[in-house]
Amino acid sequence: MVTTTNEQIASQSFWRKVMTFVRNNVSILLIYGLIVLVGGATAIFSENFRQFSNLVSLFRQSIVLGLIAIGQSVVVLTGGMDMSVAMIARIVTLIVATIFNIHSSDTIILPMILLGVGVGASIGAFNGFLVTRTHANPFIITFGVASALRGIGLAISNVPIRGVPSGYLSIYDARVAGIPVNVYAMIIIWALAYIFTTRTRAGRALFAVGGSERVARLSAIRVNKTLILTYVISGIFAALAGLFLLARTGVGDPSAAEGMDFQSVVAVPLGGISLYGGKGSILGTLGGVLLLGLLSNVFNIVQIDVYYQQLLLGLIVLIAVAAYRSPRSL
Amino acid sequence: MNPIISKQNTVQKRFLEMRFSPRMIRWVDLAGQRAAPIGVLVVFLVAAIFAPAFYNPTNLKTVAIQMAVLGIVAVGQTLVLLVRSIDLSVGAVLALGAVIVVQTESGSSIFVSLIQAFAIAGAIGLANGLLITKRRVPPFVASFGMMWFIQGARLAYTKGQASGTVPDLLRAISIEQVGFIPAALLVFLLVNATVFFVIKYTRFGRWIYAVGGNPSAARYAGIKTDAVVIVAHVVCSVFALLGGLVLSGYIGYVDLRLGTDYNMNSIAASIIGGTTFTGGRGNLFGTAAGVLLLISLLNLVVVLGLPIHWQYAMQGLVLVSATALQGLRQYLLSR
Numbered sequence: 001m002v003t004t005t006n007e008q009i010a011s012q013s014f015w016r017k018v019m020t021f022v023r024n025n026v027s028i029l030l031i032y033g034l035i036v037l038v039g040g041a042t043a044i045f046s047e048n049f050r051q052f053s054n055l056v057s058l059f060r061q062s063i064v065l066g067l068i069a070i071g072q073s074v075v076v077l078t079g080g081m082d083m084s085v086a087m088i089a090r091i092v093t094l095i096v097a098t099i100f101n102i103h104s105s106d107t108i109i110l111p112m113i114l115l116g117v118g119v120g121a122s123i124g125a126f127n128g129f130l131v132t133r134t135h136a137n138p139f140i141i142t143f144g145v146a147s148a149l150r151g152i153g154l155a156i157s158n159v160p161i162r163g164v165p166s167g168y169l170s171i172y173d174a175r176v177a178g179i180p181v182n183v184y185a186m187i188i189i190w191a192l193a194y195i196f197t198t199r200t201r202a203g204r205a206l207f208a209v210g211g212s213e214r215v216a217r218l219s220a221i222r223v224n225k226t227l228i229l230t231y232v233i234s235g236i237f238a239a240l241a242g243l244f245l246l247a248r249t250g251v252g253d254p255s256a257a258e259g260m261d262f263q264s265v266v267a268v269p270l271g272g273i274s275l276y277g278g279k280g281s282i283l284g285t286l287g288g289v290l291l292l293g294l295l296s297n298v299f300n301i302v303q304i305d306v307y308y309q310q311l312l313l314g315l316i317v318l319i320a321v322a323a324y325r326s327p328r329s330l
Numbered sequence: 331m332n333p334i335i336s337k338q339n340t341v342q343k344r345f346l347e348m349r350f351s352p353r354m355i356r357w358v359d360l361a362g363q364r365a366a367p368i369g370v371l372v373v374f375l376v377a378a379i380f381a382p383a384f385y386n387p388t389n390l391k392t393v394a395i396q397m398a399v400l401g402i403v404a405v406g407q408t409l410v411l412l413v414r415s416i417d418l419s420v421g422a423v424l425a426l427g428a429v430i431v432v433q434t435e436s437g438s439s440i441f442v443s444l445i446q447a448f449a450i451a452g453a454i455g456l457a458n459g460l461l462i463t464k465r466r467v468p469p470f471v472a473s474f475g476m477m478w479f480i481q482g483a484r485l486a487y488t489k490g491q492a493s494g495t496v497p498d499l500l501r502a503i504s505i506e507q508v509g510f511i512p513a514a515l516l517v518f519l520l521v522n523a524t525v526f527f528v529i530k531y532t533r534f535g536r537w538i539y540a541v542g543g544n545p546s547a548a549r550y551a552g553i554k555t556d557a558v559v560i561v562a563h564v565v566c567s568v569f570a571l572l573g574g575l576v577l578s579g580y581i582g583y584v585d586l587r588l589g590t591d592y593n594m595n596s597i598a599a600s601i602i603g604g605t606t607f608t609g610g611r612g613n614l615f616g617t618a619a620g621v622l623l624l625i626s627l628l629n630l631v632v633v634l635g636l637p638i639h640w641q642y643a644m645q646g647l648v649l650v651s652a653t654a655l656q657g658l659r660q661y662l663l664s665r
Contacts, residue, residue: 136657137607139470140597141650147594148646154639275468307485314479321467321475
């Protein structure tokens with residue numbers, strides 16, 4: 001048979017399309033494949049893991065890191081990095097908790113949320129201002145901001161702050177159809193973040209700036225405005241994470257969000273976003289966040305000694321960063 | 331109307347606005363080089379006026395030892411920064427080494443555990459260097475991941491408990507005095523003198539500046555750039571360990587929080603001393619001045635009786651302003 005039917009051509013182009021899709025999305029497919037693999041293996045061996053409530057709570061535990069990681073992804077896509085996210089979350093938690101402590105009533109919940117977001121946005125704007133005006137290394141300068149914020153946090157309080165009104169706690173507790181409202185909210189937020197980065201002008205500008213600032217500038221993209229915008233977004237999401245943490249713990253915890261800066265920096269390249277900027281998808285970050293949450297859940301189910309957990313996570317992180325390919329720039 | 335996209339003439343106007351006068355560029359350059367010594371003078375002056383207790387011999391000894399520890403670590407950090415890299419695992423290496431040496435059982439000799447500790451530190455530096463050069467992982471991510479891993483290893487090793495006693499040898503190199511000078515300061519001076527000689531008068535020293543200044547040019551000139559970066563990282567980890575030994579000899583015990591601030595402080599000291607993130611600029615004198623500035627500032631917080639959170643604020647302030655100044659300097663000089 002020498003003749004090729006239309007169907008064969010169609011099926012060939014179908015396979016070619018599949019192959020192109022796989023090649024373009026290797027990192028995303030890899031991370032979700034890993035999640036399915038680890039999750040599936042645990043589900044076979046563990047009765048408790050299979051429970052629907054465990055899966056829901058696994059997702060709910062990933063919300064804090066998830067919120068922070070969205071902001072971090074946006075910053076990393078432009079080639080920057082924000083190490084102050086954890087401390088922004090903590091500061092917001094402490095400020096809001098302090099005000100609740102003075103005046104504990106359900107009526108000021110909405111103003112407090114707005115205040116928290118405002119605080120996060122202004123610290124983010126300050127970060128963006130520093131990075132764009134001084135051309136300094138974003139990693140280090142936000143690290144410095146984080147240290148200053150840590151000091152301010154200690155100045156506000158070094159004991160847990162009580163007095164969060166009961167209405168506020170419903171952010172964490174309220175359920176619709178058996179699933180917590182915040183899980184729905186999280187799905188919507190991730191969908192919006194995906195649409196923002198792939199379908200809007202400002203979102204595409206992130207990739208352009210991350211690819212090459214010079215080319216972006218010559219393409220009439222306002223590079224500095226884009227950069228400041230990313231740090232503001234990052235600050236806002238960190239603030240949201242702080243507000244959510246407050247609802248989860250019910251007290252203003254002076255050690256809130258410890259280590260979240262590093263975890264968010266890990267989740268981003270784990271999902272395939274290049275730390276040199278310009279490449280990757282925010283859906284990969286979601287995969288990275290879920291994988292980290294899944295791993296800590298699995299560690300507890302397999303009952304790995306708590307002292308070895310950090311060692312294992314560190315090893316996984318090192319393998320992950322060593323495995324991902326980056327441009328040979330020299 | 332999208333705010334991100336602007337009209338063409340606005341873009342051109344922004345290009346024109348970005349001109350800086352030569353005088354301002356020179357001023358920023360000079361400020362970048364002289365910030366640390368001037369800062370030290372200011373701090374000493376402020377101390378003389380507001381906190382005479384700062385000049386107490388006991389307090390000066392504390393400052394000297396703390397300066398020595400941070401100084402030893404910062405020398406390694408400066409070398410790494412000079413080759414356009416960064417090492418955020420110094421704090422963890424410092425703590426791990428201290429734990430290994432302090433927790434030697436009575437059976438084995440101190441020298442065996444010292445050799446072990448230095449071998450581990452060298453291996454960590456090697457791993458950092460290989461990740462950065464061969465796998466092209468961004469330096470801060472590679473070394474930050476390494477820090478996470480080392481801290482996990484220490485936690486697994488100690489099970490979270492502080493124990494052990496500090497061997498006499500470590501006390502000898504830190505808290506003992508030669509005349510009125512603490513031994514730690516002598517170790518610091520020795521390290522500085524050695525590294526100063528190496529980077530000033532040997533071929534390897536020129537390579538470090540060449541690789542930091544322009545990696546591709548260095549490669550075309552026949553320098554094995556990857557090897558230089560790896561050696562810098564190994565030396566940095568070894569110095570971090572040495573700093574850890576001096577520190578544990580000074581405070582006399584090892585706890586979990588040991589070494590957490592040294593990542594940031596060693597970077598801050600190097601940067602305010604005139605080292606830039608883009609490599610090739612900086613020297614040990616500036617770093618030493620930066621260390622003295624940072625340590626005396628932190629000490630001043632204690633002497634003045636301010637709450638401890640001022641130390642964090644101070645660290646952050648120094649790091650942010652130093653980074654901002656050096657970033658601007660590098661940007662202006664490289665245009």
